[in-house]
Amino acid sequence: MRRMWAICSKELQLYFLNPTTYFAIAVYVLLSSYMFYVSFVGYQPSILDYRLILGNTIFMLLIIIPLLTMRLISEEFRQGTDELLLTSPVTVTEIVIGKYLASLGLLLVLIACNLVYPITMSFFGTMNIPMLLLSLLAVFLLGAAMMAIGLFASSLSQHQMVSAVIAFVLLLGLWIIDSFTMNSDIAQKWLEPFSISSRIDNLVKGVLHGPDILFYLTLSLLFLVLSIQVVERKRWR
Amino acid sequence: MKKWIQGTNAVVFSVAVIGIFIILTLFLNSIGTFQVDLTKNKQYTLSDQTITTLQGLDQNVEALVFLNSQDAEVYTREVTDLLAEYHKVNSKLEVKTYDLLTNPTLAKQYGVTESAVVLKKGDTTKIVPVYDMFADGAGASDMSAESAEASASYQFSGEEKLTSGLLSLSSSTTHKAYLLNGHNEFATTDMSTLMNHLKEEHITISDLSLLQEGSIPKDANLLMIIGPQNDLSDGETKLIKQYLNNGGKLFLSLGFNEKMSSSWKNLDSLMSMYGVKDTHAVAVEPKDTSLYDPLTIIPDYGQHEITAKLAANKLYTMMSLSIGLQLEAVKGWTTTPLLTSSSNSYGETNLSGLLESKTERDTKDLAGPFDLGFAVADAKGEPKAVILGGSTFMMDQEIVQQANLDFALNSINDLLGNSNKITIRPQEQEQYQTANLSLSQAKIIFIGTVIVFPLLFVIVGIVLWWRRRRG
Numbered sequence: 001m002r003r004m005w006a007i008c009s010k011e012l013q014l015y016f017l018n019p020t021t022y023f024a025i026a027v028y029v030l031l032s033s034y035m036f037y038v039s040f041v042g043y044q045p046s047i048l049d050y051r052l053i054l055g056n057t058i059f060m061l062l063i064i065i066p067l068l069t070m071r072l073i074s075e076e077f078r079q080g081t082d083e084l085l086l087t088s089p090v091t092v093t094e095i096v097i098g099k100y101l102a103s104l105g106l107l108l109v110l111i112a113c114n115l116v117y118p119i120t121m122s123f124f125g126t127m128n129i130p131m132l133l134l135s136l137l138a139v140f141l142l143g144a145a146m147m148a149i150g151l152f153a154s155s156l157s158q159h160q161m162v163s164a165v166i167a168f169v170l171l172l173g174l175w176i177i178d179s180f181t182m183n184s185d186i187a188q189k190w191l192e193p194f195s196i197s198s199r200i201d202n203l204v205k206g207v208l209h210g211p212d213i214l215f216y217l218t219l220s221l222l223f224l225v226l227s228i229q230v231v232e233r234k235r236w237r
Numbered sequence: 238m239k240k241w242i243q244g245t246n247a248v249v250f251s252v253a254v255i256g257i258f259i260i261l262t263l264f265l266n267s268i269g270t271f272q273v274d275l276t277k278n279k280q281y282t283l284s285d286q287t288i289t290t291l292q293g294l295d296q297n298v299e300a301l302v303f304l305n306s307q308d309a310e311v312y313t314r315e316v317t318d319l320l321a322e323y324h325k326v327n328s329k330l331e332v333k334t335y336d337l338l339t340n341p342t343l344a345k346q347y348g349v350t351e352s353a354v355v356l357k358k359g360d361t362t363k364i365v366p367v368y369d370m371f372a373d374g375a376g377a378s379d380m381s382a383e384s385a386e387a388s389a390s391y392q393f394s395g396e397e398k399l400t401s402g403l404l405s406l407s408s409s410t411t412h413k414a415y416l417l418n419g420h421n422e423f424a425t426t427d428m429s430t431l432m433n434h435l436k437e438e439h440i441t442i443s444d445l446s447l448l449q450e451g452s453i454p455k456d457a458n459l460l461m462i463i464g465p466q467n468d469l470s471d472g473e474t475k476l477i478k479q480y481l482n483n484g485g486k487l488f489l490s491l492g493f494n495e496k497m498s499s500s501w502k503n504l505d506s507l508m509s510m511y512g513v514k515d516t517h518a519v520a521v522e523p524k525d526t527s528l529y530d531p532l533t534i535i536p537d538y539g540q541h542e543i544t545a546k547l548a549a550n551k552l553y554t555m556m557s558l559s560i561g562l563q564l565e566a567v568k569g570w571t572t573t574p575l576l577t578s579s580s581n582s583y584g585e586t587n588l589s590g591l592l593e594s595k596t597e598r599d600t601k602d603l604a605g606p607f608d609l610g611f612a613v614a615d616a617k618g619e620p621k622a623v624i625l626g627g628s629t630f631m632m633d634q635e636i637v638q639q640a641n642l643d644f645a646l647n648s649i650n651d652l653l654g655n656s657n658k659i660t661i662r663p664q665e666q667e668q669y670q671t672a673n674l675s676l677s678q679a680k681i682i683f684i685g686t687v688i689v690f691p692l693l694f695v696i697v698g699i700v701l702w703w704r705r706r707r708g
Contacts, residue, residue: 019705022698030691037687041679045671047311116690120682124672130275193266194259205318206276211265222258229247 003090007098011072012105021068021106028064029113032057036117048125050118050132051204054139057114058200061143062175066167068106069150070160072099073231077158082234092231096151096224103147111139131206138203141216145196146171148223155230171196269325281322285546286660287400291326293407293657300399301355302334303344308352308367311669316354316367319395330403356402363402370395396663401437408439412653414459414488415445419473421466423492423628428463430636431645438658440649447473453480459652460485464492464628465504474503478510481622486652490610490625493519493558495588511613512567513624518584520561520607520626523598533557534609536576541612543623543647544575546661552640559627561607570621575610575648582606612651623648 015021035056040046073096076082085095118132153167154160178195180187192198199216202209265271274282283291300320304313320332337344337352347355352367372392414435416425425432425442432442442461445453453460453476460480469477481487489507494500498517505515521531529535535553538544547554554576561584564572584603610625625648630641643662650658674682 017701019698019702022694022701026691026694026698029694030687033686033690037683041674041682045673048670048672049311052310113690116686120686124674124678125670128277130277134275190263193262201318201321202272205281205314206274207281207322208273208275210271211262211268214265215262218258218261222254225254226251229251233244233247 004094004098004101007090007095008101008105011099011102014071015068015102015106024064024067025109025113028060028110031060032114032117036120040117040121046121046124048121048127050121050127050135053117054135054204057117058139058142058197061110061139061146062168062171064110065143065146065150066153066164066171069103069147069154069167070164071154072103072151073154073227074156074158074160074163077234078160082231086231086235092228092235096155096227096231100148100151100224100227103151104144107140107143107147110143111136114139128206131204134206134208135204138200141203141213142196142200145216145219145223148220148227149174152223152227152230155227267328269328270322272325281318283322283326284396284400284661284663286658286662287323287396288326289657289660290400290403290407291323291330294327294329294403295407296329296358298330298403298406299355299357300330300332301343301347301357302332303337303340303347303349303353303355304334304367305337305352307338312371313352313367315393316352316370316395319399320354323399354399354402356399356406358406361406363406365398365402370398394663400663405437405439411439411441412458412655413454413456414440414442414461414649414653415454415457416442417447417460417462417465418444419446419448420462420469421464421492422462423464423632428631428633428636430633431631431642434642434646434662435649438646438650438655440653447476452476453485457485459488459649461488461649463488463490463631466492466494468501469503469507471503474507477507481510486620487622487624488649488652489622490628490631491515491560492628493560493588497560498586498588508562508624509565510567511570511611511622511624512565512572513611513613514563514565516561516563516584516603516607518561518586518603518607519588520556520559520578520582520605520609521585521598521602522579522582529555530557534559534578534582536578536609539574539577539608539612541573541575542656542659543612543651544644546659547640547643547647550661552643552661554640554644555630555635555638556609556625556627557629557635559609559625561603561605562609562611562624562626564608564611569616571614571616571618573612573614574608575612575623576608576625578605578607578609580606612648620652620654623652 036053039053039056073082076085086092114136118127121127149170150167153170154163156166157163174194174196176195176197178188178192178198180191193215196219199212202212274280300323302317302320304316317332317334320330323330324332335343337349344350347362347364349355349364354365354367356363356365370393372394416422418424425444435442445460447453457480460477477487487507491497491504497515501515501517508515519532520534522534523531534556536556538548538554556576561578564574566572582605583598584605584607586601586603587599607626609627610623612620613622613624615621629635630638631645636642636645640661643660646662647659650656
């Protein structure tokens with residue numbers, strides 16, 4: 001546990017002492033803010049509904065998460081530091097989870113940035129707090145699953161950009177999986193449950209739907225296990 | 238060799254984990270409404286009636302949602318969100334969403350020209366326009382993006398409309414009820430909300446003048462007498478009793494009349510057939526125990542199927558100007574109280590004083606509690622009659638209060654043997670808040686969020702980069 005925290009702490013330092021992270025967050029915030037401005041101020045009178053803004057900001061995660069996770073493991077491979085890690089007393093599980101927790105820390109920063117919008121809205125009327133909290137929970141769960149996928153993609157290549165592209169393709173596939181099923185009832189029935197984007201619909205409308213929450217948790221777990229398997233392969237090769 | 242075994246193990250393990258994930262996701266997805274609704278008015282908790290209707294679907298029903306992309310998102314998403322909840326209850330209801338503008342041929346096939354939900358079961362279709370699901374605010378009259386989003390508030394009655402649509406697809410049994418007139422009863426126009434709901438539940442109501450018709454039509458499943466002011470004639474009473482003795486059913490709700498104690502001989506005799514005695518006094522709830530005016534009573538429910546779900550969900554019926562009734566058991570009939578006033582209530586006998594808003598308790602008044610309604614069943618337990626002390630709760634302006642509509646519909650459905658329709662019906666929902674922003678406020682928001690906020694991160698990034706470069 002202590003070793004896992006050490007890895008997490010090291011990764012967090014790498015994140016927050018790296019200027020690139022701040023530039024990436026700035027781009028994320030700039031685009032999110034612009035979308036917020038268009039949605040909230042663009043139509044008058046403004047509607048005090050965070051859900052109208054959320055759709056645009058979560059789409060930004062699709063682009064930013066591969067960029068934020070691409071470095072996590074592939075950088076170790078590129079620099080050869082993976083050998084040091086793998087021969088140290090730290091287990092692969094601790095390495096992967098440590099790095100994943102660090103990415104969740106970064107995700108919390110992104111969510112905190114998103115809080116600026118409902119706070120701005122609250123100056124003009126009363127926000128629906130339970131729905132707001134559920135929306136933030138939705139973003140966290142979705143982001144956490146996406147971070148796990150990004151981490152897995154990072155374990156597949158020593159080239160950061162390749163990892164980012166793999167993560168983007170995987171995420172995009174799971175994001176739009178339900179649109180492949182428009183013309184087939186059977187495909188819809190079997191593929192729709194795996195859509196990561198439509199799974200947040202219940203949470204953002206104010207319904208704490210058990211299967212959705214379990215889906216995000218098990219999806220995160222699945223990609224963490226797969227990441228562990230991929231890194232483990234390095235150890236015995 | 239060792240590497241090969243380890244490699245195989247890893248692949249098998251990974252495949253197993255992926256398999257478990259897929260099966261678990263599909264299984265959890267089939268569970269349906271394993272959820273907690275945290276919305277303000279439990280907006281996505283479907284009503285009893287909707288759940289019963291959905292569970293009763295015996296074959297696949299398609300809900301084809303045609304949406305005009307010009308319509309405001311806040312409106313159209315209400316419809317799709319709600320139908321998603323329907324799908325969770327029964328996957329036999331399949332929801333398909335189409336853009337009205339990009340699917341004109343399909344829309345034309347169903348005769349859809351504006352945003353609407355087409356409910357389709359086999360060859361039978363029912364169109365529920367999205368426009369009809371909204372009331373009050375600009376959204377009801379104009380669904381264009383700008384004006385709809387500009388409306389201050391709206392009420393959404395989508396659940397009521399969609400469930401009625403499903404009911405009309407599913408039910409083929411129709412009932413015929415006759416509403417007696419000629420005694421200053423309430424007209425159907427005074428009770429249009431109730432009449433519309435009865436129509437949606439396949440209960441056809443026709444006016445009946447016994448003086449003109451001379452008999453109760455043979456197709457009558459139910460005779461309704463609502464709010465009579467004057468007594469029935471001897472001839473009419475004879476015909477009604479004859480109809481009832483031949484298996485007919487009665488829904489009788491009294492209406493306050495100043496001279497009822499002296500002139501309601503035949504109405505009283507009709508009620509007494511089933512052991513119900515009219516006290517000719519108006520039930521009054523003293524001011525100190527009543528939230529509303531003393532003549533509006535929130536009665537306790539009796540133990541009956543009509544009221545069981547309403548009582549369990551603490552939904553009350555509001556009876557105003559109701560006449561107190563008493564039970565005098567008659568052999569052969571089971572008479573069950575449906576509504577009872579509190580022990581603080583009393584029966585005002587000074588009816589002329591009541592008309593001048595004088596409701597002081599005096600020695601001539603009767604002591605409460607009173608029953609305000611009864612359900613009568615025969616020896617086999619078959620529903621025979623519902624007799625109520627008041628009728629005003631069924632009028633358009635009062636029926637929307639609390640459980641008035643549910644109580645009225647449950648009573649009528651119980652009499653007609655529609656026990657599967659004795660439920661709690663969907664309620665309308667209040668919606669979002671809006672704010673008018675001034676130009677200066679818009680500028681502050683732009684500068685704060687689009688310029689200053691991202692710039693803060695850029696500055697931190699530059700400082701770090703600069704320190705690294707120097708360090």
